[in-house]
Amino acid sequence: MIGSLLLDLSGVLYDGDSIIPGAVQAVDRAQRGGLEVRFITNTSRKTREKLLQHLRMLDFVVEQDQLFTAVDAARQWLRQRNLRPFCLVHEAIAGEFADFEQREPNAVLIADAADGFNYRNLNYAFQLCIEGAPLVGVGYNRYFRSGDKLLLDAGAFIRAIEFAAAAEATIVGKPGAEFFEQVVASTTTPPGRTLMVGDDVFGDVEGALQADLQACLVRTGKYRTGDEEKISGNFDTVDSIVEAVELALASRA
Protein backbone atom coordinates (compact mmCIF):
# COMPACT_ATOMS: atom_id res chain seq x y z
CA MET A 1 0.00 0.00 0.00
CA ILE A 2 1.63 3.20 -1.27
CA GLY A 3 1.58 6.07 1.22
CA SER A 4 3.57 8.72 -0.57
CA LEU A 5 4.45 9.68 -4.08
CA LEU A 6 7.69 11.37 -5.12
CA LEU A 7 7.36 13.05 -8.50
CA ASP A 8 10.18 14.11 -10.76
CA LEU A 9 9.31 17.35 -12.58
CA SER A 10 10.61 17.75 -16.13
CA GLY A 11 9.53 14.86 -18.32
CA VAL A 12 7.00 13.60 -15.79
CA LEU A 13 4.75 16.63 -15.18
CA TYR A 14 5.78 18.77 -18.12
CA ASP A 15 8.12 19.17 -21.07
CA GLY A 16 9.16 22.81 -21.09
CA ASP A 17 5.89 24.75 -21.17
CA SER A 18 3.75 21.78 -22.24
CA ILE A 19 1.92 19.79 -19.59
CA ILE A 20 2.13 16.00 -19.97
CA PRO A 21 -1.50 15.17 -20.85
CA GLY A 22 -3.54 14.45 -17.70
CA ALA A 23 -0.70 15.35 -15.31
CA VAL A 24 -2.48 18.19 -13.47
CA GLN A 25 -5.56 16.06 -12.83
CA ALA A 26 -3.42 13.06 -11.84
CA VAL A 27 -1.50 15.06 -9.21
CA ASP A 28 -4.79 16.45 -7.95
CA ARG A 29 -6.28 12.94 -7.66
CA ALA A 30 -3.18 11.76 -5.82
CA GLN A 31 -3.36 14.58 -3.25
CA ARG A 32 -7.11 14.25 -2.74
CA GLY A 33 -6.75 10.48 -2.53
CA GLY A 34 -4.61 10.83 0.60
CA LEU A 35 -1.16 10.27 -0.92
CA GLU A 36 1.60 12.43 0.51
CA VAL A 37 3.03 14.07 -2.62
CA ARG A 38 6.55 15.48 -2.96
CA PHE A 39 8.16 17.12 -5.96
CA ILE A 40 11.81 16.18 -6.33
CA THR A 41 14.21 17.45 -8.96
CA ASN A 42 17.85 17.69 -9.98
CA THR A 43 17.04 20.56 -12.35
CA SER A 44 19.55 23.30 -11.82
CA ARG A 45 18.71 25.87 -14.47
CA LYS A 46 15.96 27.46 -12.33
CA THR A 47 15.78 28.66 -8.74
CA ARG A 48 13.33 27.06 -6.31
CA GLU A 49 11.15 30.19 -6.65
CA LYS A 50 11.07 29.90 -10.44
CA LEU A 51 10.29 26.18 -10.25
CA LEU A 52 7.33 26.86 -7.94
CA GLN A 53 6.13 29.65 -10.24
CA HIS A 54 6.47 27.39 -13.26
CA LEU A 55 4.52 24.55 -11.63
CA ARG A 56 1.76 26.92 -10.51
CA MET A 57 1.62 28.63 -13.90
CA LEU A 58 0.91 25.17 -15.31
CA ASP A 59 -1.88 24.75 -12.67
CA PHE A 60 -0.15 22.24 -10.40
CA VAL A 61 -1.07 22.66 -6.74
CA VAL A 62 2.19 22.63 -4.80
CA GLU A 63 3.26 24.05 -1.44
CA GLN A 64 6.75 25.37 -0.69
CA ASP A 65 7.62 22.47 1.58
CA GLN A 66 6.59 19.84 -0.97
CA LEU A 67 9.44 20.80 -3.30
CA PHE A 68 12.91 19.28 -2.86
CA THR A 69 15.74 20.33 -5.15
CA ALA A 70 19.29 19.11 -5.57
CA VAL A 71 20.40 22.74 -5.55
CA ASP A 72 19.01 23.16 -2.01
CA ALA A 73 20.75 19.94 -1.02
CA ALA A 74 24.02 21.27 -2.43
CA ARG A 75 23.67 24.50 -0.43
CA GLN A 76 23.10 22.50 2.76
CA TRP A 77 25.99 20.13 2.13
CA LEU A 78 28.45 22.95 1.48
CA ARG A 79 27.15 25.05 4.39
CA GLN A 80 27.37 22.21 6.90
CA ARG A 81 31.03 21.82 6.00
CA ASN A 82 31.70 25.54 5.87
CA LEU A 83 33.23 25.26 2.41
CA ARG A 84 34.09 27.93 -0.17
CA PRO A 85 32.76 26.47 -3.42
CA PHE A 86 33.82 27.14 -6.98
CA CYS A 87 30.30 27.04 -8.44
CA LEU A 88 30.11 25.63 -11.95
CA VAL A 89 26.39 26.42 -12.15
CA HIS A 90 23.92 28.07 -14.49
CA GLU A 91 23.84 31.86 -14.35
CA ALA A 92 20.15 31.63 -13.41
CA ILE A 93 20.98 30.01 -10.07
CA ALA A 94 24.28 31.71 -9.29
CA GLY A 95 22.37 33.94 -6.87
CA GLU A 96 21.49 30.92 -4.72
CA PHE A 97 25.17 30.75 -3.75
CA ALA A 98 25.75 34.48 -3.36
CA ASP A 99 26.01 34.16 0.42
CA PHE A 100 28.98 31.76 0.17
CA GLU A 101 32.53 32.98 0.27
CA GLN A 102 33.85 31.96 -3.14
CA ARG A 103 37.32 33.47 -3.17
CA GLU A 104 40.15 30.94 -2.81
CA PRO A 105 37.70 28.07 -3.26
CA ASN A 106 38.29 24.77 -1.46
CA ALA A 107 35.42 22.80 -3.01
CA VAL A 108 33.84 22.37 -6.44
CA LEU A 109 30.12 22.27 -7.16
CA ILE A 110 28.96 21.04 -10.56
CA ALA A 111 25.34 21.61 -11.54
CA ASP A 112 23.94 22.09 -15.05
CA ALA A 113 26.04 25.09 -16.01
CA ALA A 114 25.05 24.93 -19.71
CA ASP A 115 27.25 27.50 -21.49
CA GLY A 116 29.27 27.77 -18.27
CA PHE A 117 30.77 24.42 -19.24
CA ASN A 118 33.70 25.89 -21.10
CA TYR A 119 37.31 24.77 -21.06
CA ARG A 120 38.46 27.48 -18.67
CA ASN A 121 35.88 26.64 -16.00
CA LEU A 122 36.24 22.89 -16.35
CA ASN A 123 40.00 23.19 -16.17
CA TYR A 124 39.78 25.23 -12.98
CA ALA A 125 37.41 22.67 -11.44
CA PHE A 126 39.87 19.93 -12.39
CA GLN A 127 42.84 21.79 -10.91
CA LEU A 128 41.06 22.25 -7.59
CA CYS A 129 39.96 18.62 -7.44
CA ILE A 130 43.33 17.12 -8.30
CA GLU A 131 44.73 19.11 -5.38
CA GLY A 132 42.13 17.47 -3.12
CA ALA A 133 39.13 19.81 -3.10
CA PRO A 134 35.90 17.82 -2.62
CA LEU A 135 33.70 17.57 -5.71
CA VAL A 136 29.95 17.96 -5.22
CA GLY A 137 27.52 17.16 -8.01
CA VAL A 138 23.77 17.65 -8.27
CA GLY A 139 23.32 14.28 -9.96
CA TYR A 140 24.66 11.88 -12.57
CA ASN A 141 22.02 12.96 -15.09
CA ARG A 142 23.36 12.15 -18.54
CA TYR A 143 20.98 14.32 -20.54
CA PHE A 144 17.57 15.92 -20.48
CA ARG A 145 15.00 16.57 -23.10
CA SER A 146 14.16 20.05 -24.37
CA GLY A 147 11.60 20.17 -27.14
CA ASP A 148 12.66 17.46 -29.59
CA LYS A 149 16.34 17.63 -28.60
CA LEU A 150 18.36 15.78 -25.99
CA LEU A 151 20.82 18.06 -24.18
CA LEU A 152 23.88 17.16 -22.14
CA ASP A 153 23.31 17.41 -18.41
CA ALA A 154 25.62 17.85 -15.42
CA GLY A 155 26.43 14.15 -15.01
CA ALA A 156 28.65 14.05 -18.07
CA PHE A 157 30.80 16.88 -16.75
CA ILE A 158 30.95 15.43 -13.25
CA ARG A 159 32.25 12.20 -14.79
CA ALA A 160 34.83 14.15 -16.78
CA ILE A 161 36.28 15.80 -13.67
CA GLU A 162 36.10 12.58 -11.65
CA PHE A 163 38.08 10.79 -14.35
CA ALA A 164 40.71 13.49 -14.87
CA ALA A 165 41.32 14.14 -11.18
CA ALA A 166 40.83 10.50 -10.07
CA ALA A 167 38.22 11.83 -7.63
CA GLU A 168 34.79 10.64 -6.60
CA ALA A 169 31.95 13.13 -6.47
CA THR A 170 29.44 13.38 -3.65
CA ILE A 171 26.04 13.38 -5.33
CA VAL A 172 23.65 15.53 -3.33
CA GLY A 173 20.57 15.04 -5.54
CA LYS A 174 19.20 11.90 -7.21
CA PRO A 175 20.41 9.12 -7.29
CA GLY A 176 22.09 9.89 -3.95
CA ALA A 177 20.47 7.84 -1.17
CA GLU A 178 20.71 10.75 1.28
CA PHE A 179 18.53 12.91 -0.95
CA PHE A 180 15.79 10.27 -1.14
CA GLU A 181 16.05 9.73 2.63
CA GLN A 182 15.65 13.44 3.28
CA VAL A 183 12.51 13.58 1.15
CA VAL A 184 11.05 10.44 2.73
CA ALA A 185 11.79 11.87 6.19
CA SER A 186 9.49 14.81 5.39
CA THR A 187 6.56 12.37 5.10
CA THR A 188 4.93 9.94 7.55
CA THR A 189 5.47 7.03 5.14
CA PRO A 190 8.36 4.53 5.35
CA PRO A 191 10.61 4.13 2.26
CA GLY A 192 9.15 0.76 1.33
CA ARG A 193 5.70 2.32 0.83
CA THR A 194 7.02 5.35 -1.05
CA LEU A 195 6.79 5.40 -4.85
CA MET A 196 9.25 7.42 -6.92
CA VAL A 197 7.95 8.31 -10.41
CA GLY A 198 10.49 9.45 -13.01
CA ASP A 199 11.57 9.41 -16.64
CA ASP A 200 15.26 8.78 -15.87
CA VAL A 201 15.88 5.07 -15.45
CA PHE A 202 19.16 5.69 -13.63
CA GLY A 203 18.66 8.80 -11.52
CA ASP A 204 15.01 8.29 -10.67
CA VAL A 205 14.35 4.56 -10.83
CA GLU A 206 17.66 2.90 -10.00
CA GLY A 207 18.42 5.55 -7.38
CA ALA A 208 15.07 5.05 -5.66
CA LEU A 209 15.42 1.27 -5.68
CA GLN A 210 18.87 1.54 -4.13
CA ALA A 211 17.39 3.72 -1.38
CA ASP A 212 14.79 0.95 -0.79
CA LEU A 213 11.89 2.89 -2.26
CA GLN A 214 9.51 1.60 -4.90
CA ALA A 215 9.86 3.08 -8.36
CA CYS A 216 7.96 3.60 -11.56
CA LEU A 217 9.38 4.60 -14.95
CA VAL A 218 7.20 6.70 -17.27
CA ARG A 219 7.40 6.63 -21.05
CA THR A 220 7.38 10.42 -21.32
CA GLY A 221 10.11 13.08 -21.25
CA LYS A 222 13.58 11.74 -21.93
CA TYR A 223 12.39 8.11 -21.92
CA ARG A 224 13.77 6.14 -24.88
CA THR A 225 12.62 2.70 -26.00
CA GLY A 226 14.48 0.02 -24.10
CA ASP A 227 15.46 2.20 -21.14
CA GLU A 228 13.73 -0.25 -18.78
CA GLU A 229 16.21 -2.95 -19.89
CA LYS A 230 19.19 -0.90 -18.74
CA ILE A 231 18.88 -1.69 -15.04
CA SER A 232 17.78 -4.62 -12.96
CA GLY A 233 15.33 -4.60 -10.07
CA ASN A 234 11.57 -4.64 -9.61
CA PHE A 235 9.75 -1.65 -10.98
CA ASP A 236 6.83 -0.83 -13.26
CA THR A 237 7.06 0.96 -16.58
CA VAL A 238 3.90 2.87 -17.52
CA ASP A 239 2.81 5.28 -20.24
CA SER A 240 2.71 8.40 -18.06
CA ILE A 241 2.11 9.86 -14.64
CA VAL A 242 -1.61 9.20 -15.12
CA GLU A 243 -1.05 5.43 -14.94
CA ALA A 244 1.52 5.82 -12.15
CA VAL A 245 -1.02 7.60 -9.97
CA GLU A 246 -3.65 4.98 -10.79
CA LEU A 247 -1.23 2.27 -9.65
CA ALA A 248 -0.53 4.08 -6.40
CA LEU A 249 -4.20 4.72 -5.66
CA ALA A 250 -5.16 1.15 -6.60
CA SER A 251 -2.67 -0.16 -4.02
CA ARG A 252 -4.71 1.66 -1.33
CA ALA A 253 -8.11 0.36 -2.43
Place this chain on the structure above:
Amino acid sequence: MIGSLLLDLSGVLYDGDSIIPGAVQAVDRAQRGGLEVRFITNTSRKTREKLLQHLRMLDFVVEQDQLFTAVDAARQWLRQRNLRPFCLVHEAIAGEFADFEQREPNAVLIADAADGFNYRNLNYAFQLCIEGAPLVGVGYNRYFRSGDKLLLDAGAFIRAIEFAAAAEATIVGKPGAEFFEQVVASTTTPPGRTLMVGDDVFGDVEGALQADLQACLVRTGKYRTGDEEKISGNFDTVDSIVEAVELALASRA
Protein backbone atom coordinates in the same frame (compact mmCIF):
# COMPACT_ATOMS: atom_id res chain seq x y z
CA MET B 1 67.95 -7.01 -24.91
CA ILE B 2 66.12 -3.88 -26.02
CA GLY B 3 66.08 -3.32 -29.78
CA SER B 4 63.90 -0.29 -30.12
CA LEU B 5 62.87 2.68 -28.05
CA LEU B 6 59.51 4.44 -28.31
CA LEU B 7 59.67 7.92 -26.85
CA ASP B 8 56.74 10.03 -25.76
CA LEU B 9 57.38 13.72 -26.52
CA SER B 10 55.96 16.26 -24.06
CA GLY B 11 57.15 15.57 -20.53
CA VAL B 12 59.83 13.12 -21.69
CA LEU B 13 61.89 15.14 -24.18
CA TYR B 14 60.70 18.62 -23.32
CA ASP B 15 58.27 20.70 -21.29
CA GLY B 16 57.01 23.40 -23.64
CA ASP B 17 60.15 25.12 -24.90
CA SER B 18 62.44 23.68 -22.20
CA ILE B 19 64.44 20.56 -22.93
CA ILE B 20 64.43 17.93 -20.19
CA PRO B 21 68.09 18.11 -19.04
CA GLY B 22 70.22 15.64 -20.99
CA ALA B 23 67.41 14.58 -23.34
CA VAL B 24 69.05 15.64 -26.61
CA GLN B 25 72.26 13.80 -25.77
CA ALA B 26 70.35 10.76 -24.53
CA VAL B 27 68.37 10.45 -27.78
CA ASP B 28 71.61 10.85 -29.70
CA ARG B 29 73.31 8.12 -27.67
CA ALA B 30 70.34 5.83 -28.25
CA GLN B 31 70.40 6.32 -32.01
CA ARG B 32 74.18 5.97 -32.25
CA GLY B 33 74.06 2.95 -29.94
CA GLY B 34 71.96 1.05 -32.49
CA LEU B 35 68.52 1.40 -30.94
CA GLU B 36 65.66 1.94 -33.38
CA VAL B 37 64.07 5.13 -32.05
CA ARG B 38 60.48 6.20 -32.65
CA PHE B 39 58.70 9.31 -31.40
CA ILE B 40 55.11 8.61 -30.44
CA THR B 41 52.58 11.15 -29.23
CA ASN B 42 48.90 11.79 -28.53
CA THR B 43 49.50 15.54 -28.63
CA SER B 44 46.83 17.14 -30.77
CA ARG B 45 47.47 20.85 -30.46
CA LYS B 46 50.17 20.81 -33.16
CA THR B 47 50.36 19.39 -36.67
CA ARG B 48 52.95 16.74 -37.52
CA GLU B 49 54.94 19.46 -39.35
CA LYS B 50 54.94 21.71 -36.28
CA LEU B 51 55.95 18.83 -34.04
CA LEU B 52 58.91 18.01 -36.27
CA GLN B 53 59.89 21.69 -36.38
CA HIS B 54 59.62 21.92 -32.60
CA LEU B 55 61.76 18.82 -32.04
CA ARG B 56 64.41 20.05 -34.49
CA MET B 57 64.36 23.56 -33.03
CA LEU B 58 65.23 21.91 -29.70
CA ASP B 59 68.11 20.03 -31.48
CA PHE B 60 66.59 16.56 -31.54
CA VAL B 61 67.57 14.54 -34.60
CA VAL B 62 64.38 13.07 -36.00
CA GLU B 63 63.29 11.88 -39.45
CA GLN B 64 59.75 12.20 -40.81
CA ASP B 65 59.11 8.47 -40.62
CA GLN B 66 60.22 8.21 -36.99
CA LEU B 67 57.26 10.28 -35.79
CA PHE B 68 53.90 8.64 -35.06
CA THR B 69 50.96 10.76 -33.96
CA ALA B 70 47.47 9.90 -32.76
CA VAL B 71 46.17 12.57 -35.13
CA ASP B 72 47.60 10.66 -38.11
CA ALA B 73 46.08 7.47 -36.73
CA ALA B 74 42.71 9.21 -36.46
CA ARG B 75 42.91 10.36 -40.08
CA GLN B 76 43.67 6.81 -41.21
CA TRP B 77 40.90 5.27 -39.13
CA LEU B 78 38.28 7.68 -40.43
CA ARG B 79 39.51 7.46 -44.02
CA GLN B 80 39.52 3.65 -44.07
CA ARG B 81 35.87 3.73 -43.07
CA ASN B 82 34.98 6.60 -45.38
CA LEU B 83 33.38 8.55 -42.53
CA ARG B 84 32.31 12.20 -42.31
CA PRO B 85 33.65 13.29 -38.92
CA PHE B 86 32.49 16.06 -36.64
CA CYS B 87 35.97 17.14 -35.54
CA LEU B 88 36.18 18.37 -31.96
CA VAL B 89 39.83 19.32 -32.41
CA HIS B 90 42.15 22.24 -31.77
CA GLU B 91 42.02 25.00 -34.35
CA ALA B 92 45.72 24.43 -34.98
CA ILE B 93 45.07 20.97 -36.43
CA ALA B 94 41.69 21.57 -38.07
CA GLY B 95 43.51 21.79 -41.41
CA GLU B 96 44.61 18.14 -41.06
CA PHE B 97 40.98 17.17 -41.62
CA ALA B 98 40.19 19.72 -44.33
CA ASP B 99 40.04 16.99 -46.98
CA PHE B 100 37.23 15.16 -45.17
CA GLU B 101 33.60 15.81 -45.97
CA GLN B 102 32.26 17.21 -42.70
CA ARG B 103 28.70 18.15 -43.60
CA GLU B 104 26.03 15.85 -42.14
CA PRO B 105 28.64 14.12 -40.00
CA ASN B 106 28.27 10.42 -39.18
CA ALA B 107 31.21 10.11 -36.79
CA VAL B 108 32.74 12.10 -33.93
CA LEU B 109 36.44 12.70 -33.39
CA ILE B 110 37.61 14.07 -30.05
CA ALA B 111 41.16 15.33 -29.75
CA ASP B 112 42.46 18.07 -27.44
CA ALA B 113 40.16 20.85 -28.62
CA ALA B 114 41.09 23.21 -25.73
CA ASP B 115 38.71 26.18 -26.02
CA GLY B 116 36.76 24.18 -28.60
CA PHE B 117 35.43 22.19 -25.64
CA ASN B 118 32.37 24.34 -25.14
CA TYR B 119 28.82 23.27 -24.36
CA ARG B 120 27.58 23.69 -27.91
CA ASN B 121 30.26 21.46 -29.44
CA LEU B 122 30.10 18.82 -26.71
CA ASN B 123 26.34 18.73 -26.97
CA TYR B 124 26.52 18.20 -30.72
CA ALA B 125 29.05 15.40 -30.26
CA PHE B 126 26.74 13.79 -27.71
CA GLN B 127 23.68 14.07 -29.97
CA LEU B 128 25.52 12.36 -32.83
CA CYS B 129 26.83 9.58 -30.59
CA ILE B 130 23.51 8.81 -28.89
CA GLU B 131 22.08 8.32 -32.39
CA GLY B 132 24.82 5.77 -33.06
CA ALA B 133 27.68 7.68 -34.67
CA PRO B 134 31.03 6.05 -33.81
CA LEU B 135 33.17 8.00 -31.34
CA VAL B 136 36.91 8.19 -32.05
CA GLY B 137 39.32 9.55 -29.46
CA VAL B 138 43.03 10.30 -29.68
CA GLY B 139 43.64 8.89 -26.19
CA TYR B 140 42.37 8.71 -22.64
CA ASN B 141 44.90 11.30 -21.50
CA ARG B 142 43.53 12.86 -18.33
CA TYR B 143 45.75 15.95 -18.29
CA PHE B 144 49.05 17.31 -19.44
CA ARG B 145 51.52 19.67 -17.92
CA SER B 146 52.13 23.17 -19.25
CA GLY B 147 54.64 25.20 -17.28
CA ASP B 148 53.66 24.73 -13.63
CA LYS B 149 50.01 23.98 -14.42
CA LEU B 150 48.15 20.77 -15.15
CA LEU B 151 45.60 21.18 -17.95
CA LEU B 152 42.64 18.98 -18.86
CA ASP B 153 43.27 16.77 -21.86
CA ALA B 154 41.01 15.02 -24.35
CA GLY B 155 40.41 11.91 -22.23
CA ALA B 156 38.15 13.71 -19.80
CA PHE B 157 35.88 14.87 -22.60
CA ILE B 158 35.87 11.47 -24.31
CA ARG B 159 34.73 9.97 -21.00
CA ALA B 160 31.99 12.60 -20.71
CA ILE B 161 30.53 11.74 -24.11
CA GLU B 162 30.92 8.00 -23.56
CA PHE B 163 29.00 8.30 -20.30
CA ALA B 164 26.21 10.54 -21.61
CA ALA B 165 25.64 8.57 -24.82
CA ALA B 166 26.35 5.13 -23.30
CA ALA B 167 28.94 4.68 -26.05
CA GLU B 168 32.47 3.29 -26.13
CA ALA B 169 35.17 5.26 -27.92
CA THR B 170 37.70 3.74 -30.27
CA ILE B 171 41.07 5.02 -29.07
CA VAL B 172 43.37 5.47 -32.04
CA GLY B 173 46.42 6.75 -30.10
CA LYS B 174 47.95 5.52 -26.83
CA PRO B 175 46.90 3.39 -24.96
CA GLY B 176 45.26 1.70 -27.94
CA ALA B 177 47.05 -1.56 -28.74
CA GLU B 178 46.71 -0.98 -32.50
CA PHE B 179 48.70 2.24 -32.26
CA PHE B 180 51.58 0.54 -30.45
CA GLU B 181 51.43 -2.34 -32.94
CA GLN B 182 51.65 0.05 -35.86
CA VAL B 183 54.72 1.74 -34.40
CA VAL B 184 56.40 -1.57 -33.57
CA ALA B 185 55.67 -2.79 -37.12
CA SER B 186 57.77 0.08 -38.47
CA THR B 187 60.84 -1.39 -36.71
CA THR B 188 62.66 -4.71 -37.02
CA THR B 189 62.23 -5.40 -33.29
CA PRO B 190 59.50 -7.60 -31.76
CA PRO B 191 57.19 -6.02 -29.11
CA GLY B 192 58.84 -7.87 -26.23
CA ARG B 193 62.18 -6.15 -26.95
CA THR B 194 60.64 -2.72 -27.47
CA LEU B 195 60.78 -0.20 -24.63
CA MET B 196 58.16 2.55 -24.33
CA VAL B 197 59.30 5.55 -22.30
CA GLY B 198 56.65 7.97 -21.02
CA ASP B 199 55.48 10.23 -18.21
CA ASP B 200 51.86 9.04 -18.31
CA VAL B 201 51.46 5.92 -16.21
CA PHE B 202 48.19 5.01 -17.92
CA GLY B 203 48.56 6.02 -21.57
CA ASP B 204 52.26 5.28 -21.96
CA VAL B 205 53.13 2.61 -19.41
CA GLU B 206 49.93 0.63 -18.89
CA GLY B 207 49.09 0.86 -22.58
CA ALA B 208 52.51 -0.43 -23.63
CA LEU B 209 52.37 -3.31 -21.15
CA GLN B 210 48.94 -4.30 -22.43
CA ALA B 211 50.37 -4.36 -25.96
CA ASP B 212 53.13 -6.70 -24.65
CA LEU B 213 55.88 -4.08 -24.86
CA GLN B 214 58.27 -3.20 -22.07
CA ALA B 215 57.75 0.14 -20.40
CA CYS B 216 59.55 2.73 -18.34
CA LEU B 217 57.98 5.62 -16.40
CA VAL B 218 59.97 8.85 -16.06
CA ARG B 219 59.69 11.25 -13.13
CA THR B 220 59.48 14.30 -15.41
CA GLY B 221 56.61 16.08 -17.16
CA LYS B 222 53.21 15.34 -15.68
CA TYR B 223 54.59 12.64 -13.35
CA ARG B 224 53.26 13.00 -9.80
CA THR B 225 54.58 11.20 -6.73
CA GLY B 226 52.92 7.83 -6.38
CA ASP B 227 51.89 7.49 -10.03
CA GLU B 228 53.81 4.21 -10.24
CA GLU B 229 51.47 2.74 -7.60
CA LYS B 230 48.40 3.37 -9.74
CA ILE B 231 48.86 0.37 -12.04
CA SER B 232 50.17 -3.16 -11.73
CA GLY B 233 52.70 -4.86 -13.99
CA ASN B 234 56.45 -4.97 -14.38
CA PHE B 235 58.08 -1.71 -15.33
CA ASP B 236 60.88 0.56 -14.19
CA THR B 237 60.48 4.07 -12.83
CA VAL B 238 63.48 6.32 -13.44
CA ASP B 239 64.36 9.96 -12.97
CA SER B 240 64.34 10.91 -16.64
CA ILE B 241 64.93 9.82 -20.21
CA VAL B 242 68.67 9.87 -19.48
CA GLU B 243 68.33 6.87 -17.16
CA ALA B 244 65.83 5.19 -19.46
CA VAL B 245 68.32 5.27 -22.34
CA GLU B 246 71.06 3.97 -20.04
CA LEU B 247 68.84 1.03 -19.10
CA ALA B 248 68.12 0.25 -22.74
CA LEU B 249 71.77 0.48 -23.79
CA ALA B 250 72.90 -1.56 -20.77
CA SER B 251 70.56 -4.38 -21.82
CA ARG B 252 72.57 -4.62 -25.08
CA ALA B 253 75.98 -4.68 -23.45
